[in-house]
Amino acid sequence: MQKKVDVRGGATRHRRHYAEGSRPVTGTDAFSLEGKVAIVTGASHGIGEGVAKAYAAAGADVAIAARNVDDLNRVAGDIAALGRRVAVIQTDVSDLDQCARLIARTNDELGGPSILANIAGVNRRKSIVDVTLDDWNYIVDINLRAPFFLSAMFAKDHIARGATWGKVLHIASMTSFRGYHDLSVYGATKSAILNVAEMQAVEWASFGIRSNAIAPGWIETPLTATMNPARKKWVEDHVPQGKYGVTSDIGHLAVYLASHASDYVTGQTFNVDGGFTAGHPWPHLAS
Secondary structure (H helix, E strand, O other): OOOOOOOOOOHHHHHHHHHHHOOOOOHHHHHOOOOOEEEEEOOOOHHHHHHHHHHHHOOOEEEEEEOOHHHHHHHHHHHHHOOOOEEEEEOOOOOHHHHHHHHHHHHHHOOOOOEEEEOOOOOOOEOHHHOOHHHHHHHHHHHHHHHHHHHHHHHHHHHHOOOOOEEEEEEOOHHHOOOOOOEHHHHHHHHHHHHHHHHHHHHHHHHOEEEEEEEEOOEOOHHHHOOOHHHHHHHHHHOOOOOOEOHHHHHHHHHHHHOHHHOOOOOOEEEEOOOHHHOOOOOOOOO
8 A cells, every 4th residue: 555645744844854954055065956866847948948957067967858859858968968867758747647757757767856847838829818728728737737736746755755855946927927918828827836836835844845936037948039029129128138038047046946055945936037027117318
């Protein structure tokens, strides 16, 4: 009979596990991922690829997951060139059986994971009145259902192995904070993911698991490369830094949130948007 794992918090468990997480790590070692195993979904391109490579550059061995195995193999080659072990695991995160297999194969091929980055995400741009149930299910299954349940699988595995230190990362969005045309379902999932990170931070603190989110602004990826030129110009005019971000902007922060340097940071969301959510620059007008 399979043993059930109690993932609820509690004062006794908190005292038992938190001591390891409070072990002081100083200097540049605090930012190292040496000896860690990470899982990154959506790792075949864009932000997911950037995060996977950033983890590897910081010393982690990485299990990369996505649907396109050819792109995964390309990313795996870049990670291997950094001298890190890498496992290519073709995964459709909307299929929870495949999510469970991702956890199991990572354990088998690389060892127990201590870092999970839920990067996979999709969108369909439609007006609210044109959204179909298929649109809703497609976006919700990948953007919200998958990270919710994959994180739970990660936590159960962590606890069952007796691990005492772990990090979970989610990807939010500027749509987590304000409304945009034709992004209703996407925005709903990205708003919800903020609360998922907060709830995980509270429930899993006693097991040494921290959960945070990054909310990217406009980042140069294959997705934004096809954006209408007029829309791109609007972005550049309204972002205070006047430019798009790059995937390494997300990757560097992801390494910090996966490292001992952020051990007292949990349940938080970090905007990486060139100042867009802080406000918009006024045009320079003659007095």
